[in-house]
Structure formats: structure tokens, C-alpha cells
Amino acid sequence: MSFFDLNGTLKPLTALKQFGKKPHTISYPKESKEAAPRYRGLHFNDLDECIGCGNCSMICQNAAIDMIHIDGIEGKKGDSGLRPRIDNGRCCWCALCVEVCPTGSLSLTKDYLYVSEDPDSFLWTPGKDNPNGKEQISFFSTEETSLNVFNRVPMPELEGKERVKSFAEVVLGYSEAEARAEASRCISCGLCTEVCPEHMHIPEYINAIATGNDADAVRIIYDNNPLPEMCGKVCTRRCEDVCAIASRGEALAIRWLKRYATETAATAEITREIVNPEIREANGKTVGIIGAGPSGLTAAYYLALRGYDVTIYEANAKAGGATMYGIPKYRFPIDSLDKQIDYIKSIGVKILFNTKVGKDISFKEIYDKFDAVFMGVGFPDAWPLGVDGDDAKGSMQAFRFLYMINSGEKVDVGDKVVVVGGGNVAIDAARVSRRLGADVTILYRRRVKDMPADWEEIEGAEDEGVHIVPQGIPIKIHKDEKGHVKAVEYLKAKMVPDERGGRPKPVAIEGSNTVIEATSVMAAIGQMGDYSFLPEEFTDKIKIERGRFVVNEKQQTGDPKVFAGGDAVNRTADAISAIADGFRACKAIDEMLGKK
Amino acid sequence: MEKKFLILQKNTQDKMREKATTLYIGPQHPGITGNMMVKVQVEGDTIVRARTEVGYLHRAFEKLQERRNWLQSFTLLCRFCVPEPDPVEESYARAVELLEGREVPERAKYIRVLMLELARMGSYMLWYGGQSGSLGLYTIGQWTVGDRNYILDLFEELTGGRVYHMYIWPGGVRRDLPEGFADKVLRTMDYFEKRLKDYDDLMFENTIFQKRTQGVGVIPKEKAVEWGVVGPVLRGCGIKSDIRIDDPYEVYDKLDFIVPTHEGGDIWSRALVRRQEIRQSIRIIRQVIENMPSGEYYNRIPNPFKWTLPKGDAYARTEATRGEVAMYIVSDGSIHPRRTHFRGAAYVHGITLLEKILIGENVADISAIMNSLGVCPPEIER
Numbered sequence: 001m002s003f004f005d006l007n008g009t010l011k012p013l014t015a016l017k018q019f020g021k022k023p024h025t026i027s028y029p030k031e032s033k034e035a036a037p038r039y040r041g042l043h044f045n046d047l048d049e050c051i052g053c054g055n056c057s058m059i060c061q062n063a064a065i066d067m068i069h070i071d072g073i074e075g076k077k078g079d080s081g082l083r084p085r086i087d088n089g090r091c092c093w094c095a096l097c098v099e100v101c102p103t104g105s106l107s108l109t110k111d112y113l114y115v116s117e118d119p120d121s122f123l124w125t126p127g128k129d130n131p132n133g134k135e136q137i138s139f140f141s142t143e144e145t146s147l148n149v150f151n152r153v154p155m156p157e158l159e160g161k162e163r164v165k166s167f168a169e170v171v172l173g174y175s176e177a178e179a180r181a182e183a184s185r186c187i188s189c190g191l192c193t194e195v196c197p198e199h200m201h202i203p204e205y206i207n208a209i210a211t212g213n214d215a216d217a218v219r220i221i222y223d224n225n226p227l228p229e230m231c232g233k234v235c236t237r238r239c240e241d242v243c244a245i246a247s248r249g250e251a252l253a254i255r256w257l258k259r260y261a262t263e264t265a266a267t268a269e270i271t272r273e274i275v276n277p278e279i280r281e282a283n284g285k286t287v288g289i290i291g292a293g294p295s296g297l298t299a300a301y302y303l304a305l306r307g308y309d310v311t312i313y314e315a316n317a318k319a320g321g322a323t324m325y326g327i328p329k330y331r332f333p334i335d336s337l338d339k340q341i342d343y344i345k346s347i348g349v350k351i352l353f354n355t356k357v358g359k360d361i362s363f364k365e366i367y368d369k370f371d372a373v374f375m376g377v378g379f380p381d382a383w384p385l386g387v388d389g390d391d392a393k394g395s396m397q398a399f400r401f402l403y404m405i406n407s408g409e410k411v412d413v414g415d416k417v418v419v420v421g422g423g424n425v426a427i428d429a430a431r432v433s434r435r436l437g438a439d440v441t442i443l444y445r446r447r448v449k450d451m452p453a454d455w456e457e458i459e460g461a462e463d464e465g466v467h468i469v470p471q472g473i474p475i476k477i478h479k480d481e482k483g484h485v486k487a488v489e490y491l492k493a494k495m496v497p498d499e500r501g502g503r504p505k506p507v508a509i510e511g512s513n514t515v516i517e518a519t520s521v522m523a524a525i526g527q528m529g530d531y532s533f534l535p536e537e538f539t540d541k542i543k544i545e546r547g548r549f550v551v552n553e554k555q556q557t558g559d560p561k562v563f564a565g566g567d568a569v570n571r572t573a574d575a576i577s578a579i580a581d582g583f584r585a586c587k588a589i590d591e592m593l594g595k596k
Numbered sequence: 597m598e599k600k601f602l603i604l605q606k607n608t609q610d611k612m613r614e615k616a617t618t619l620y621i622g623p624q625h626p627g628i629t630g631n632m633m634v635k636v637q638v639e640g641d642t643i644v645r646a647r648t649e650v651g652y653l654h655r656a657f658e659k660l661q662e663r664r665n666w667l668q669s670f671t672l673l674c675r676f677c678v679p680e681p682d683p684v685e686e687s688y689a690r691a692v693e694l695l696e697g698r699e700v701p702e703r704a705k706y707i708r709v710l711m712l713e714l715a716r717m718g719s720y721m722l723w724y725g726g727q728s729g730s731l732g733l734y735t736i737g738q739w740t741v742g743d744r745n746y747i748l749d750l751f752e753e754l755t756g757g758r759v760y761h762m763y764i765w766p767g768g769v770r771r772d773l774p775e776g777f778a779d780k781v782l783r784t785m786d787y788f789e790k791r792l793k794d795y796d797d798l799m800f801e802n803t804i805f806q807k808r809t810q811g812v813g814v815i816p817k818e819k820a821v822e823w824g825v826v827g828p829v830l831r832g833c834g835i836k837s838d839i840r841i842d843d844p845y846e847v848y849d850k851l852d853f854i855v856p857t858h859e860g861g862d863i864w865s866r867a868l869v870r871r872q873e874i875r876q877s878i879r880i881i882r883q884v885i886e887n888m889p890s891g892e893y894y895n896r897i898p899n900p901f902k903w904t905l906p907k908g909d910a911y912a913r914t915e916a917t918r919g920e921v922a923m924y925i926v927s928d929g930s931i932h933p934r935r936t937h938f939r940g941a942a943y944v945h946g947i948t949l950l951e952k953i954l955i956g957e958n959v960a961d962i963s964a965i966m967n968s969l970g971v972c973p974p975e976i977e978r
Binding site: 005007008009011012014015018023024025035036037038039040058059061092093094095096100108138139145147148149183184185186187188207210211 | 660664667668669671672733735739742743745749752753754755756757760762770771774794797798801802803804806896897898899900901902903904
């Protein structure tokens with residue numbers, strides 16, 4: 001190369017030809033550039049759709065999101081009442097929060113400019129501070145792109161045709177791999193814990209199952225529920241109603257996962273070995289419990305662990321209360337119940353069977369004998385149907401029918417059964433009748449979607465060939481010459497919206513009389529308590545209102561020494577609420593007697 | 597070489613050292629490629645000793661990853677090297693997939709190659725600016741950085757982010773190509789093909805550039821491999837080495853392209869290699885667009901909060917504009933990485949190599965040499 005290179009000196013001057021060309025840049029703010037349709041700018045949150053699960057806050061690796069209370073949004077079932085607030089000084093707009101948002105309420109917008117002199121104003125609540133952000137949404141998650149796993153691992157079950165042949169358990173339970181897969185869908189938001197009457201540690205035990213620590217899961221579960229296998233099979237599982245994943249998918253199978261964990265401990269001895277509870281030294285205090293149902297057993301178990309001498313008086317030959325005598329064995333086999341009762345007994349709880357308070361022993365005697373008394377007496381009686389012909393042979397209460405079947409008695413229902421009602425008892429009675437070989441019709445006043453029964457139970461009944469007649473109000477039971485049920489007459493109903501905002505009411509349509517043939521009619525329209533064991537001297541203090549004991553928040557009745565729980569107290573009348581009552585009562589009794 | 601050797605020898609003599617002046621180039625120096633410092637001792641204009649000093653930008657990303665789950669870790673990766681974050685994401689994603697045995701859909705592989713090559717072009721556009729700017733030729737930088745915006749526009753449309761894309765993640769890519777995206781890419785490629793000529797006129801045809809770069813910052817070919825040199829810098833020593841060919845990943849083995857090399861080992865050769873690679877990237881992108889299959893773009897991971905990787909370790913490497921960038925991950929079977937380690941070219945080039953080749957050079961060439969090595973301080977320290 002020569003010292004002077006003509007070409008190399010002149011070539012750079014070709015840059016001059018660029019003069020007059022349109023530049024790359026735009027003159028902001030006279031013109032501005034529209035962000036791309038997928039742009040990841042400032043956040044927007046649909047405050048009504050958001051359920052405050054805090055998943056966004058959990059995934060944010062910059063810790064830029066915290067969950068705060070904002071005015072006008074109150075917590076309710078399935079909504080923590082909290083909303084995410086973004087620290088835009090920390091955010092890196094990775095949008096993982098958007099990808100894991102189970103409701104899809106959180107998204108990013110095309111907005112990318114925010115200027116302020118006040119550094120505190122960089123903390124802002126999307127949706128509240130940019131209410132018009134909805135039109136700007138650019139980066140959002142759909143069910144396809146979301147990182148939540150929306151589909152539940154299906155539970156293996158017996159075929160409908162197989163089921164009606166016997167009382168074999170319908171639900172077969174998850175295998176280990178299935179349980180791990182199902183558990184790993186959980187996002188640990190804890191909305192379920194909030195709504196569970198017993199506030200079980202749901203995210204914790206699900207996490208233990210997901211990571212393969214079944215024994216840990218069992219220990220966590222037994223921390224506040226001594227009858228978890230029962231809950232794992234028949235719980236009403238309000239937790240699943242509020243599951244965050246259910247906003248766009250299928251709720252976690254929380255009940256089935258609990259069932260899986262507890263079934264890994266096959267016997268009472270293994271359960272004892274795994275749970276290995278710390279039993280405190282006997283403190284010399286005694287507690288008497290009336291009724292070995294879920295509430296009584298719970299109070300007994302946790303009191304025994306705290307060193308109390310606990311005795312349960314049970315009128316029947318077996319413990320479990322309504323879960324033993326009310327729930328059919330294809331849902332909750334007797335071995336499973338026995339295992340849990342044996343475990344509770346192994347802690348030192350004494351149960352006196354076939355001892356009816358008021359008959360075999362007086363309430364006064366128990367009251368005087370023990371330092372505290374807990375009544376978990378339940379609802380042993382059922383409401384009669386109360387229509388013309390109700391006294392016919394073959395007209396019975398479903399609850400009574402289930403009691404007899406579960407006690408091993410034989411009941412002849414004939415070949416055509418009509419069950420009146422739409423709750424779990426109605427479905428249970430219907431499915432049991434199917435197993436006895438009858439054709440079954442369920443007559444319900446409202447629509448199928450209004451039925452209070454568990455949707456899985458309703459589906460199960462339909463699979464087994466139970467016929468459901470919705471919007472039918474029974475008015476008469478026809479008898480044959482021997483006084484036996486012959487048919488049921490009902491009126492069709494139309495749904496009328498409730499003026500007070502309640503659920504629509506069924507109103508009978510005049511002249512729409514329909515008759516179905518029947519050999520048995522079962523009323524499943526509710527149960528009631530039997531408080532005849534309570535002597536008059538106590539009823540001043542122990543108040544009963546609308547068929548239930550009146551208790552304070554510690555389950556304490558008007559008599560400070562007497563506590564109550566279960567169906568005879570709470571209106572939800574399910575096992576988990578009873579367990580919660582028992583647990584609360586245990587803590588209150590311990591608090592009361594511990595001070596003395 | 598002989599000159600250098602003599603200076604090194606002299607360097608050890610105390611009386612010579614007394615004559616030397618110490619200069620601190622960086623960390624706030626426009627000629628340095630980022631937040632690091634080169635401490636040089638000069639005799640007159642000639643460098644006799646060079647020491648690099650880093651530590652201005654350490655963010656402990658590798659440590660932070662141990663406290664993040666496998667998905668959260670992914671968002672840290674783009675900050676390893678801001679001008680070209682995608683190869684880091686690619687290495688991490690492939691390492692995770694390797695350890696877990698996760699399949700990646702064919703379409704995702706093509707999209708990843710498209711991303712990586714666009715990133716390569718974008719990064720070279722910035723390099724143009726740095727390399728020419730370090731020699732006082734500022735016009736080229738104005739053009740290329742401006743043109744880089746057309747690539748960033750593509751990124752914005754595809755990923756939602758212009759610089760931090762966070763797009764290549766374990767299992768595939770985050771979103772599918774938007775409608776009409778392929779045409780936009782092709783139009784941008786047409787533009788660049790025409791435009792490259794303008795850069796050549798101002799840079800490679802320019803006497804100033806030629807004289808300032810030829811024979812400057814020479815890496816001896818026989819030492820290059822021993823010193824751990826990789827990427828375009830190694831290819832500028834006449835050694836053909838490219839992970840896309842040597843250890844093909846994604847769909848590079850199905851694509852037709854060449855790996856340019858140049859003898860010389862100086863800034864000029866490295867610049868030529870890079871210039872020719874842009875042409876190859878355009879060629880690759882055209883093939884990717886043409887051959888991209890339809891189908892899934894993502895093999896979804898499980899719930900990120902419960903996502904565990906099997907026990908073990910994995911190593912995946914990717915060819916970036918700086919050379920080989922690789923991710924080593926160790927899993928103890930939990931939801932967090934037990935350890936991650938990042939191997940970047942900038943560490944070798946920016947610390948050990950730079951200290952060696954600066955000796956004997958003119959103090960005015962420090963910036964040009966640094967730029968030619970592709971030193972990225974955020975990547976050194978991470």
C-alpha cells in the first residue's frame with residue numbers, strides 16, 4: 001500500500017450521498033412510535049377478575065410485587081382481597097407474573113412512559129392507578145400460553161355397571177405417579193386454607209406429596225385433623241371451590257391428594273409410627289365427650305395428646321357418627337374408618353360403645369364426673385316428608401334407611417324407589433337403592449344445578465342409572481289396599497326469581513299433576529337433633545335455638561364447663577366443620593383447664 | 597514478537613520500571629467497552645505492562661440463581677451480556693433440556709436459530725459503532741446503531757422486548773411468530789444486504805481504518821488456542837472454529853453456510869471475519885424462514901413452582917459474537933439450581949488475552965484492540 005491511497009481517501013466521502021435522506025429517528029413528542037402488539041410495557045390488572053392469590057408476587061424474582069389492601073376490595077371466599085402492587089423501580093418486565101396468573105387478570109400494556117419527580121410514585125397498583133389500561137393490553141396469557149397446568153389428573157373409578165353390583169369402593173385412588181403429577185399442579189396460594197373450616201395446611205402437604213415426601217404429608221395433615229382419610233374420601237371440600245387454578249381450569253384434587261397421602265399409611269400402627277405424636281404427661285384432668293362423631297373424636301384426640309384423660313360415650317356400636325351410619329360404604333369403607341378409630345384409641349382415648357346418654361347414663365352424672373364436657377351429638381333424626389299418605393308402608397326417611405343399611409340390616413325397598421331431595425343424603429340413598437337392585441328416581445324441587453349435593457356424586461348417580469326428575473314437588477303418596485306405597489304424585493314447578501336476591505324459588509304449576517309408580521319413598525329433606533338427654537336443670541344455661549345449641553366462638557355453651565360442636569351446632573353440617581368445632585373446643589378446654 | 601519479548605524482559609528490570617508512567621484507562625472512559633479498567637504502564641506511547649481491573653459490575657447472577665427456581669433463573673440470563681443476550685438464554689435452555697431430557701419442537705428450533713442470528717447481526721451492528729468509533733470514525737456508528745433499530749423492531753414484535761427478549765426458554769420459545777413476521781424479516785434482510793456496501797465504503801475501504809488496524813493487536817496463531825481464544829477472534833487468526841459447525845445445535849447442521857476465516861490475527865482480520873459473518877447470518881435467516889416447519893413452538897414445562905430437574909449436571913455451549921458462551925448447570929433434584937456456571941468468551945478475551953497483547957502496542961490503540969476482542973464487562977463479572 002502506498003503512503004497515499006486515493007481510493008481509500010475518497011471512498012468515505014460517499015457518506016455525503018446520505019444527505020437529505022429520511023432519518024431513522026422520529027421527533028418526539030410531535031410524533032411517537034406505537035409499541036408492537038406484543039409489547040411488554042407497564043402492568044395492567046383487572047381488579048374484578050383478580051383473586052389476590054399472590055402467584056405473581058411469588059414468581060417475581062426481582063421481588064418487585066407485593067400484595068396490598070386497596071379500598072373498595074374486601075376479601076371473600078376465594079379472594080384474599082389483596083391486589084398486586086408493582087415497584088417499577090425493580091420490575092424487569094419479564095412478564096413471568098403474567099404467565100403464571102391463574103385468572104389471566106394480570107397483563108402488560110403498550111404503555112412504556114412514566115415520568116415523575118416523586119420516587120414513591122413508582123410503586124403503583126395496576127388497574128387502580130391506570131384504570132384505562134385495559135385498552136392498552138398487549139402481552140397477556142391465554143389458556144394455551146399460561147404456565148398453570150389446568151387439567152386435573154383423572155381419578156380412576158369403577159365403571160357404572162360394575163359399581164351397582166356391590167358396595168365396593170367406587171373411587172380407586174391415585175397411584176404414586178398420578179398423585180405426584182396432580183400435586184405438582186398446585187401453586188401454593190393458600191386460598192384453600194383460608195376457606196377450609198379447619199384451616200388445614202393444604203399447600204404444605206400438597207408440596208410434600210409433589211416432592212415425594214408422603215410421610216411428611218401425613219404428619220402435616222395430622223397436625224390439625226385426626227380423621228384425614230375420612231376427609232380424603234367424603235369431605236365436602238370447599239377448598240376445591242376456591243382453588244385459584246379453577247378460575248380457568250379444573251381445581252386441584254385436594255381431597256384425593258389427602259386420601260392418597262393417608263392411604264400410604266396402611267394401618268393404625270403405621271400411622272402411629274409415621275405421625276409419632278408427642279403425647280404429654282397425664283395432667284390429671286378429665287374430659288367427657290358425648291358422641292364419637294367427627295367433632296367428638298377430634299376433641300378427644302387432641303385433648304389426649306395434651307395429657308387429658310378422655311372418655312367418649314357413644315350410643316351406637318361403632319364410632320364415626322354420621323360418617324359411619326350416614327355415608328354408604330362404597331364411598332367410605334368400614335376398614336378405613338376402623339383404621340382411624342384404632343389410631344385415635346392408641347393415643348389413649350377411651351370409647352364406651354352402646355352407652356346412650358340419658359338412658360344408660362345420665363347427663364348429670366357425666367357433668368359431675370368430668371372437669372369439662374363436650375357434646376358432639378349430631379342430628380340423629382330426619383324430617384318426615386309431611387305429605388298426604390306419608391304414613392304408608394314403604395315410606396321412610398333416607399337417613400334412617402342409610403342407618404339400617406350401614407348397620408348391616410336388610411331393608412326391602414322393592415323394585416321402584418323414589419327419593420325426595422337434592423342433597424348428599426338423597427344421592428346416597430338413591431345409589432344404595434340402585435345397589436339393592438331397584439330402579440331409582442330422584443325428585444327434586446329445584447333444577448339439577450341447584451342441587452346442594454356434590455357434583456361428582458350427582459354425576460356418579462347418573463352413571464349408575466339413577467333417574468333425576470328436577471322441578472318436581474311431591475304432593476301425595478298413593479297407597480294400595482294393604483296400605484303399602486303404590487305411587488308418588490307430584491306437581492311440576494317453575495322457577496321464580498327471588499325478589500330479595502336469593503336463589504330462585506320453585507312454584508308449583510297447577511294441574512301439572514304427574515304420578516310415578518313406586519314401591520318405596522324416601523324423604524331426604526333434612527335432619528334434626530334429639531336433645532331429650534338434656535335434663536331441664538341445664539336448659540336454662542345451655543340454650544337451644546332453631547334446633548341447634550348456642551355456643552360462643554370457643555364452642556362454649558352458656559354453661560362454661562360444657563362445650564358443643566358438630567351438626568348440632570353449625571349450620572354447614574359437614575364433617576370438616578365438625579372437626580373444626582372439635583379442634584376449637586379442644587383448645588378452649590385446654591385453655592380453661594390448663595389455668596386451673 | 598521479538599519486540600514484545602525484549603520489552604517483557606526489560607520490564608523485569610527495576611530501573612526501567614521507574615521510568616514508566618501508570619495510566620488508568622476506565623472504568624469511566626468512552627473508549628472502554630464497559631465498566632472495567634485497564635491499568636497500563638507506558639514508556640512514551642508504548643505500553644510495557646497492562647493489568648485489567650474488574651469488580652465494578654458484579655451482580656452475583658450465578659449465586660442468585662441458586663435462590664431462584666429453574667424458571668425464575670431464566671430471567672436473569674439476558675443481563676449477562678446486554679448487547680447480545682440470546683445466546684446465554686439459548687445455552688441455559690439447552691442445558692436444562694439436556695438434563696431433563698425435554699424434547700424441543702422442530703419449529704421452536706428454527707425460531708431459536710432465527711433469534712440467534714438476528715441477535716448476531718444486532719450485536720455486530722453495535723460492534724461496528726464501537727470499532728470505528730474507537731478510531732474516530734463516528735459516522736459508521738451512527739448508521740449501524742440506527743439500522744440496528746430495525747432488528748430491535750423485529751425483536752419487539754416477536755418477543756415484546758427490544759433489548760431484553762427473555763424469549764428462548766426451556767422447552768422451546770415463549771410465543772409463536774406473529775402473522776406476517778417472516779415477510780418483515782425478509783424485507784429487513786434485503787435492506788441490510790444493500791446497506792452493508794455503505795458501511796464498507798466508510799470502514800473497510802477507508803485508509804484510516806486500514807492503517808490503524810492492520811498489524812495492530814496481533815494474536816500469534818500458534819498461541820491462540822493455548823490462550824483460550826474463541827469465536828471471531830480465533831477465526832481472525834486463521835483457525836476455523838465455530839460451535840455451529842463443530843458441535844451443531846438446534847438446526848445448524850441442516851443449514852448451508854460457511855465459516856469465514858482470515859490469516860493475520862490483527863484487528864483488521866477480525867473485522868473482516870465479522871463483516872463476512874453478517875453476510876452468512878443473512879443467508880442463514882433466509883434459509884430458516886424458507887424451511888421453518890409449522891407445528892408446536894413450545895413443549896410446556898410443568899408448574900414452575902414445583903418444577904424439579906433430575907440430579908446431575910449438564911453443559912451446553914452456543915456460538916455468540918464474542919465466541920463460545922456456555923452454561924454449566926448442576927441440579928440436586930430440587931426446584932432450584934444447585935450451582936450454575938457461565939463460561940463466556942469475554943473473560944478470556946478481556947482479562948488474560950488483553951493483558952498479553954496490549955504489551956508493545958500504542959496507548960492510542962487500547963480502545964480499538966478491546967473493541968476488536970468483543971470484550972463485554974457485564975459478561976466477565978455477571
